[in-house]
Amino acid sequence: MSILDEMNTSVIEGDRDKVEELTRQALDQGVEVKTILSQGLIAPMDVVGQRFESGELFIPEMIVAGEAMARGLNVLRPLFKESGIKPQGTVVIGTVEGDRHSIGKSLVSMMLEGAGLKITDLGEDVSPEQFVNSVKQEEAQLVGMSALLTTTMPAMKATIEALKEAGLLDKVKTLIGGAPVTQEYADKIGADGYAPDAATGVKKAKELLQALAASG
Amino acid sequence: MNTFKILSEQEVQKLHSAALNILNTIGLRIDSEKARKMLAEAGAKVNHETMIVRFPPNLVDEAMQKAPQRVIYGARNPKYDLVLEPGGDTYCRTLSGAEGYIDLETGKYRLAKMSDVKDWAILVDALENINYFGLPYPSDVDADTRDLRMMPVALENTEKHFIFQPYSGEHVELMVEMALAVMGTKEELKKRPIFNTLTSILTPLQLIEYAFDVICAAGKYGIPVELNTMAIAGGTAPVTVAGLTLLSHTEALAGIVIAEIANPGAPMVYRPLPMVMDMSSGVALEAVVENAMVAAAQAQLVRETYNIPTNLFGQVADAFTSDGQSMIERVFNALLPALAGANIVSGAGGLEHCYTLDPVQLVIDDEIVGMTKRILRGFEINDDTLGLDALARVGPGGNFLSDEHTLKYFKTEYYRPRIFNRGTREIWQSKGGKDLNENAKERAKTILREHKPVPLADDVVKELDSIIKRLG
Numbered sequence: 001m002s003i004l005d006e007m008n009t010s011v012i013e014g015d016r017d018k019v020e021e022l023t024r025q026a027l028d029q030g031v032e033v034k035t036i037l038s039q040g041l042i043a044p045m046d047v048v049g050q051r052f053e054s055g056e057l058f059i060p061e062m063i064v065a066g067e068a069m070a071r072g073l074n075v076l077r078p079l080f081k082e083s084g085i086k087p088q089g090t091v092v093i094g095t096v097e098g099d100r101h102s103i104g105k106s107l108v109s110m111m112l113e114g115a116g117l118k119i120t121d122l123g124e125d126v127s128p129e130q131f132v133n134s135v136k137q138e139e140a141q142l143v144g145m146s147a148l149l150t151t152t153m154p155a156m157k158a159t160i161e162a163l164k165e166a167g168l169l170d171k172v173k174t175l176i177g178g179a180p181v182t183q184e185y186a187d188k189i190g191a192d193g194y195a196p197d198a199a200t201g202v203k204k205a206k207e208l209l210q211a212l213a214a215s216g
Numbered sequence: 217m218n219t220f221k222i223l224s225e226q227e228v229q230k231l232h233s234a235a236l237n238i239l240n241t242i243g244l245r246i247d248s249e250k251a252r253k254m255l256a257e258a259g260a261k262v263n264h265e266t267m268i269v270r271f272p273p274n275l276v277d278e279a280m281q282k283a284p285q286r287v288i289y290g291a292r293n294p295k296y297d298l299v300l301e302p303g304g305d306t307y308c309r310t311l312s313g314a315e316g317y318i319d320l321e322t323g324k325y326r327l328a329k330m331s332d333v334k335d336w337a338i339l340v341d342a343l344e345n346i347n348y349f350g351l352p353y354p355s356d357v358d359a360d361t362r363d364l365r366m367m368p369v370a371l372e373n374t375e376k377h378f379i380f381q382p383y384s385g386e387h388v389e390l391m392v393e394m395a396l397a398v399m400g401t402k403e404e405l406k407k408r409p410i411f412n413t414l415t416s417i418l419t420p421l422q423l424i425e426y427a428f429d430v431i432c433a434a435g436k437y438g439i440p441v442e443l444n445t446m447a448i449a450g451g452t453a454p455v456t457v458a459g460l461t462l463l464s465h466t467e468a469l470a471g472i473v474i475a476e477i478a479n480p481g482a483p484m485v486y487r488p489l490p491m492v493m494d495m496s497s498g499v500a501l502e503a504v505v506e507n508a509m510v511a512a513a514q515a516q517l518v519r520e521t522y523n524i525p526t527n528l529f530g531q532v533a534d535a536f537t538s539d540g541q542s543m544i545e546r547v548f549n550a551l552l553p554a555l556a557g558a559n560i561v562s563g564a565g566g567l568e569h570c571y572t573l574d575p576v577q578l579v580i581d582d583e584i585v586g587m588t589k590r591i592l593r594g595f596e597i598n599d600d601t602l603g604l605d606a607l608a609r610v611g612p613g614g615n616f617l618s619d620e621h622t623l624k625y626f627k628t629e630y631y632r633p634r635i636f637n638r639g640t641r642e643i644w645q646s647k648g649g650k651d652l653n654e655n656a657k658e659r660a661k662t663i664l665r666e667h668k669p670v671p672l673a674d675d676v677v678k679e680l681d682s683i684i685k686r687l688g
Contacts, residue, residue: 058495060450100424103451107498150315150359151383179571180315198498 003029007040007072012048014064016071023072033076033083041072045114052199059107059198066114073116087118089209092134093144094122096155104178105146108201112144115202117209128155128162135163135172141212142205145191147178156181157189173208177201217594219519220555222512228520231513235466236273238421243270244470248425251474258477271473279473280522287440287483287525289348290408292398293375293670297408298347300485300525300559306592307559308585310340311532311566311573312350312379312414318537318567318574320660325536325572328352332573333366335664336565337373339578342667345585346564348377350414352573361687363387367394367411368680373669379442381414385429388413390683392437397679398672406438412485416444417467419452423474431471435479442487442527443471448500451493461510464488465517472524485560486518487527491569502569503534503545511553519557528553530563531581532570538577538653542567547584554588561588579656579663583633590631601625635659 001009003026010018019041026036048065051057080087091112095105102124109121120138122130131143143163147153156176163169175193176186186194193208195201223231243261246252246269256262258279261270289298298307317328320335332352340349357365363383370378371394382388391411399405415430417423434441445467447453449460468488475482490510491500511528518526531550535542546563554561564585565578595601606621616622635655637644650658672680 055496059493059498060495100418100422103448104498107451150353153359 003031004036004040007036008044008047011041011044011065011068011072014061014068016064016068019068020071020075023075027075027079033079034085037073037076037085041069041076042116045069045116048114062114063107063110066110069116070113077118088116089142089205090118090120090138090140091142091144091205092120092122092131092138092140093146094126094131095124095146095148096152096159097125097127098155099147099149099152100124101146101148101178104148104198105144107198108144108146108177108195111198111202112205115206117142117205128159131159132162132166132168135168136166141172141209143172143174144201144205145174145176147176147181150180153178153180153185156185156191160190171212173212175201175204175208217592219516219557220512220552221516222509222552222556223516227513228517231462231465231517232521234462235469236276238462238466239271239276239470239473240273241270242421243268244417245269245422246428246474248423248428251423251425251428251478255474255477271470276469276473279476280469280524282476282480282482283472283484283522283524284481285523285525287485288408289377289412289440290399290405290410291348291375291377292371292410292672294408296347296376298377302519302523304559306554306561306589307347308345308531308564308581308588309379309527309560309562310336310346310349310564310578310581311562311570313353313381314566314568314571314573315353315355316568316572317352318572318576320575320657320664323537323576323657327355328573329356330354330365330369333369334373335575336573336578337370337378338667338669339575339660339663340376341374341669342663343579343582345582345589346376346578347560348379349374349564350379350381358687361387364390364394364687365684367391368677368684371398371410371680372672372677375670377410377412379412379414382430382433384426385433388430388433388437388439392433392439394680394683395439397676397683402437409437409439409483412440412442414442414444414487416446417471419445419447419467420463421467421470423471428474428478431475431482432478435475435482438483440483440485441475442485443468443475444487444489445471446489446491446500449490449492450495451500453490455493457506457509460490460492461513461517464490464510465514468514485525485527486514488514489529489570490514500569501534502529502563503532503549505545505548508548508552511549511558512556515553515556515558525559526553526557527560527562528558530561530566531584532563532566533577534569536568536572538567538574538580538656542577543580543584546581550584550588551591554592561585575660576653576656579635579659580652583635586633587631595629 007022113119145156173192176191177195183194193204195204252262259275286301340346413434415427447464449455453460453463472484492504531546533542533545564581
């Protein structure tokens with residue numbers, strides 16, 4: 001079995017340590033960074049994605065596969081620039097100010113990581129200022145906001161306004177979600193996207209990032 | 217009737233000591249400094265930096281001993297008062313906190329409005345087996361104060377007890393003010409509180425500031441608190457049924473312990489709300505059949521340890537409409553905890569986990585609850601009920617139709633649902649051949665058209681109006 005085949009199996013099985021080890025080995029063997037990335041890390045995640053959609057694979061399995069892939073990705077990331085690889089996207093995600101609910105947001109965060117994006121998860125009760133600072137610091141292209149309470153949803157609007165004031169809105173897309181959130185609300189506050197569940201959130205995130213890259 | 221025991225004695229002990237162990241070794245993260253100081257003084261082990269509070273077992277026991285085993289839910293009309301006590305009646309409450317509503321006319325989903333709040337209160341007022349209720353949360357009202365604005369509507373349209381989810385300690389104070397307009401004095405309100413409050417532990421093992429404030433404010437006035445925990449197996453709780461039972465139970469206990477330290481003797485109701493993450497969609501499900509077992513286990517666990525009042529789910533469904541799935545889900549999940557001795561079994565009228573209310577479902581649940589209560593009533597076996605004399609009278613080949621024994625018992629022996637289809641197919645067809653949901657819809661419409669709740673006195677209505685006006 002080639003090292004890339006081994007990597008595929010290890011990613012799908014969610015063997016985090018093995019994937020990291022194999023990534024280093026592949027580099028040592030002289031395999032090109034972009035080959036390791038596309039054939040050793042992204043390809044198996046595509047398989048994982050398909051199996052999840054068809055109902056053969058479930059959330060915990062998808063998350064550990066994503067974590068394994070991310071471990072490999074972290075080894076490769078410092079080498080992207082010299083290999084001419086553009087990073088797939090940087091995301092800042094958090095539960096908005098006043099809201100301490102985390103599980104839904106964490107689920108999306110982990111799935112986005114499994115999609116190969118660079119994720120900064122700010123946790124919960126994140127103020128608009130904290131979102132803005134993180135976007136600047138990480139040079140993020142996407143801000144994901146979660147709320148579980150109708151009383152904290154207004155913080156989403158406040159965060160979008162803070163991004164606008166900081167002059168960041170033309171460089172960054174906003175995506176919102178959470179049980180009480182709706183497409184209608186997203187439209188009302190000027191969010192770029194809304195997703196009703198985690199899997200759709202990942203799709204939407206990728207779409208928004210592509211749109212940004214195309215326009216920018 | 218013998219209570220259903222799903223756990224063995226050893227299993228009860230194992231769960232109980234595991235819960236105490238978690239509280240002692242892992243503890244809760246409590247972000248309120250005031251709460252931490254209070255708990256430190258009471259003997260908890262507090263680390264102010266990490267905000268972790270650990271509860272030694274003797275502190276848990278002492279606090280739980282203070283929790284009353286008998287709690288009164290009062291009502292505007294005392295005939296609707298509920299007594300939650302060991303061996304007492306089993307009651308039903310509707311779902312609380314839902315924003316979605318199934319329109320009675322169209323059968324379509326939409327967001328709830330203030331007019332639904334009124335309708336819901338009227339329906340509950342009329343439905344015999346629904347003992348108290350929570351309301352739909354309207355979207356056509358200011359979100360920050362809707363919890364308060366709904367209260368006068370509830371008070372005006374039903375004489376029954378209700379539950380509210382206050383958004384802050386200050387809101388509790390305003391709710392108390394409104395309740396006092398009806399009850400008169402603080403003493404009377406404390407004796408027979410006409411509403412209770414709902415707040416939550418944040419799973420896993422966290423208590424946030426506003427929840428602590430609500431607990432304290434409610435305790436001050438003797439307003440009972442149903443302290444929710446919403447553990448999600450595989451997400452915020454261990455994925456196993458046993459692990460879910462344990463964490464959910466531990467958190468429910470912890471909340472009560474904190475409430476009793478804050479206000480010794482505070483009326484509290486044990487109210488875990490365990491859920492399971494659907495590993496395909498990430499959604500938190502409430503009506504998985506395993507939850508019936510968790511609820512039964514928790515009802516038994518509390519009965520055999522602290523024996524304080526319990527409220528367990530319940531007539532609840534993950535289904536999006538009041539279809540067959542909904543009926544299957546809610547019957548399993550309501551029956552087991554009821555048989556296991558829960559004081560309250562709740563969720564009536566609810567769909568889509570906890571997001572949506574359906575008046576048609578509520579009317580159907582009235583029957584499901586009626587049947588559950590009938591089962592709990594059991595059947596007495598004595599010489600008279602055995603019909604020994606009647607058998608001797610009627611003998612081989614006779615009939616019981618007009619026997620005195622039949623006349624004595626026939627009206628009270630068998631629960632008679634109002635909206636079920638019975639009789640012959642021909643008769644059913646001649647009346648329009650309607651199904652259960654259509655019958656329920658008709659009943660709901662009749663109630664809304666004809667049922668007139670006893671109104672509040674004018675001066676009370678005026679006072680409530682003035683309190684609401686202050687909200688701006």
